[in-house]
Amino acid sequence: xxxxxxxxxxxxxxxxxxxxxxxxxxxxxxxxxxxxxxxxxxxxxxxxxxxxxxxxxxxxxxxxxxxxxxxxxxxxxxxxxxxxxxxxxxxxxxxxxxxxxxxxxxxxxxxxxxxxxxxxxxxxxxxxxxxxxxxxxxxxxxxxxxxxxxxxxxxxxxxxxxxxxxxxxxxxxxxxxxxxxxxxxxxxxxxxxxxxxxxxxxxxxxxxxxxxxxxxxxxxxxxxxxxxxxxxxxxxxxxxxxxxxxxxxxxxxxxxxxxxxxxxxxxxxxxxxxxxxxxxxxxxxxxxxxxxxxxxxxxxxxxxxxxxxxxxxxx
Amino acid sequence: xxxxxxxxxxxxxxxxxxxxxxxxxxxxxxxxxxxxxxxxxxxxxxxxxxxxxxxxxxxxxxxxxxxxxxxxxxxxxxxxxxxxxxxxxxxxxxxxxxxxxxxxxxxxxxxxxxxxxxxxxxxxxxxxxxxxxxxxxxxxxxxxxxxxxxxxxxxxxxxxxxxxxxxxxxxxxxxxxxxxxxxxxxxxxxxxxxxxxxxxxxxxxxxxxxxxxxxxxxxxxxxxxxxxxxxxxxxxxxxxxxxxxxxxxxxxxxxxxxxxxxxxxxxxxxxxx
Numbered sequence: 082x083x084x085x086x087x088x089x090x091x092x093x094x095x096x097x098x099x100x101x102x103x104x105x106x107x108x109x110x111x112x113x114x115x116x117x118x119x120x121x122x123x124x125x126x127x128x129x130x131x132x133x134x135x136x137x138x139x140x141x142x143x144x145x146x147x148x149x150x151x152x153x154x155x156x157x158x159x160x161x162x163x164x165x166x167x168x169x170x171x172x173x174x175x176x177x178x179x180x181x182x183x184x185x186x187x188x189x190x191x192x193x194x195x196x197x198x199x200x201x202x203x204x205x206x207x208x209x210x211x212x213x214x215x216x217x218x219x220x221x222x223x224x225x226x227x228x229x230x231x232x233x234x235x236x237x238x239x240x241x242x243x244x245x246x247x248x249x250x251x252x253x254x255x256x257x258x259x260x261x262x263x264x265x266x267x268x269x270x271x272x273x274x275x276x277x278x279x280x281x282x283x284x285x286x287x288x289x290x291x292x293x294x295x296x297x298x299x300x301x302x303x304x305x306x307x308x309x310x311x312x313x314x315x316x317x318x319x320x321x322x323x324x325x326x327x328x329x330x331x332x333x334x335x336x337x338x339x340x341x342x343x344x345x346x347x348x349x350x351x352x353x354x355x356x357x358x359x360x361x362x363x364x365x366x367x368x369x370x371x372x373x374x375x376x377x378x379x380x381x382x383x384x385x386x387x388x389x390x391x392x393x394x395x396x
Numbered sequence: 397x398x399x400x401x402x403x404x405x406x407x408x409x410x411x412x413x414x415x416x417x418x419x420x421x422x423x424x425x426x427x428x429x430x431x432x433x434x435x436x437x438x439x440x441x442x443x444x445x446x447x448x449x450x451x452x453x454x455x456x457x458x459x460x461x462x463x464x465x466x467x468x469x470x471x472x473x474x475x476x477x478x479x480x481x482x483x484x485x486x487x488x489x490x491x492x493x494x495x496x497x498x499x500x501x502x503x504x505x506x507x508x509x510x511x512x513x514x515x516x517x518x519x520x521x522x523x524x525x526x527x528x529x530x531x532x533x534x535x536x537x538x539x540x541x542x543x544x545x546x547x548x549x550x551x552x553x554x555x556x557x558x559x560x561x562x563x564x565x566x567x568x569x570x571x572x573x574x575x576x577x578x579x580x581x582x583x584x585x586x587x588x589x590x591x592x593x594x595x596x597x598x599x600x601x602x603x604x605x606x607x608x609x610x611x612x613x614x615x616x617x618x619x620x621x622x623x624x625x626x627x628x629x630x631x632x633x634x635x636x637x638x639x640x641x642x643x644x645x646x647x648x649x650x651x652x653x654x655x656x657x658x659x660x661x662x663x664x665x666x667x668x669x
């Protein structure tokens with residue numbers, strides 16, 4: 082997507098979004114509800130026209146090339162929708178016919194097996210649960226044998242078991258080499274599945290890059306409970322370890338390698354400060370996300386941005 | 397990749413229609429109305445003498461389909477046509493299935509063409525059903541007898557049957573124009589009920605304009621008037637003027653509506669579902 086914008090009257094739903102999905106990525110598109118994720122994806126798939134900018138799929142703009150731009154792409158925006166009066170299989174046959182028949186039709190059985198719907202394929206979709214419709218949506222996407230799978234909030238509305246199964250399916254598809262663009266407002270989901278992430282809020286991209294880099298940028302942190310937190314903080318400062326006492330009373334220590342932390346614990350002992358608990362943790366997407374979206378910090382330490390041009394597409 | 401064309405969409409539209417209850421409401425009405433009409437003739441005296449061919453329904457069964465064409469003009473055929481034409485785009489938009497099919501490999505233009513053909517097929521099928529059932533039921537009731545035409549000349553039963561078939565074909569043209577208007581409302585409103593009711597209101601409005609004092613000059617150019625154009629077949633010599641006018645006036649209503657529907661469908665943002 083390059084400078085992709087969508088305006089509804091006075092409201093700017095998507096504001097000059099630039100992002101690129103690389104081949105092999107499991108790309109998380111993260112943002113709160115109403116951030117502009119679905120609108121961006123609708124533009125990407127040619128369902129709505131951008132007010133400005135362009136979206137390209139494998140170099141083709143859906144607004145110019147029409148259905149040809151979607152040849153290697155499949156997925157769904159919001160919930161997958163099917164004809165309730167047709168069976169699951171008939172719905173897939175319709176989808177296959179609209180994909181040109183042939184190969185797509187031959188993949189129906191395989192796709193139904195993959196999403197574990199083979200035994201309910203003859204039932205009308207109107208009798209399916211939400212989770213089954215989501216899985217049928219994935220099956221409908223897979224019969225196109227896509228290179229890029231676009232999934233919009235695929236676990237929304239699913240029970241915990243359904244969420245687990247859906248994530249497992251996405252992980253499995255990604256491991257088979259499929260590029261996945263997954264929009265979600267669930268940080269744990271994105272953190273669990275994705276290697277790259279874009280964070281959007283108010284229609285604007287706040288971050289776009291490698292998830293690992295992002296988490297590293299959030300810094301390794303440690304939390305300390307001791308017999309004298311004030312003195313422990315003073316010793317940390319003396320040793321050059323950034324620290325602050327959090328709302329819970331724990332002393333949050335950031336920065337400092339293992340050697341320095343080891344020296345710190347010795348110093349605490351010498352000063353007669355007893356260590357009750359010292360835990361280590363990597364930075365979390367959740368922490369970073371709230372820093373960005375709620376302004377805890379105006380400029381969190383972002384990892385180096387990708388030098389890629391922000392053209393849209395999986396290549 | 398073999399890219400699907402309008403024919404693929406058309407055939408699937410017919411399959412979808414075959415699986416929906418509302419399809420059978422319209423087709424059921426197209427079958428039941430002639431049966432009810434003939435049943436009424438059978439059990440009651442008298443005839444609908446105030447409409448063309450009404451006085452002949454007890455002399456020839458072939459008068460029955462013609463009387464039904466006149467009665468059906470008021471709301472029956474416009475309603476049956478609107479049921480599908482007004483629904484065929486709007487319902488998909490509302491249910492979100494439009495985005496399902498528009499993210500496959502078929503172009504929007506072909507989707508629109510397939511849907512238009514399906515709506516036209518449905519209207520034609522309903523009309524054909526009424527015609528066949530009316531001829532059979534009418535013949536059973538009043539016999540396969542010669543018909544008296546509007547010039548007072550007797551017409552053999554066989555020729556009358558051919559003229560009845562031609563009349564239904566000519567009648568189909570303004571009905572298709574109504575279907576085009578339904579498609580237009582379906583694309584514009586994205587609301588099935590509004591499009592169906594709006595199409596019916598449009599057809600009724602045409603008839604209302606035709607009877608308003610001071611507006612009688614517009615009558616030859618109203619779509620509702622073209623629903624009577626087939627009567628030209630039953631004059632000696634055949635009066636081609638209303639028939640030809642019926643064709644171009646229907647086209648003048650239908651084609652712009654179809655073009656608006658097409659352009660709207662092609663350019664619209666798909667946000668439903």
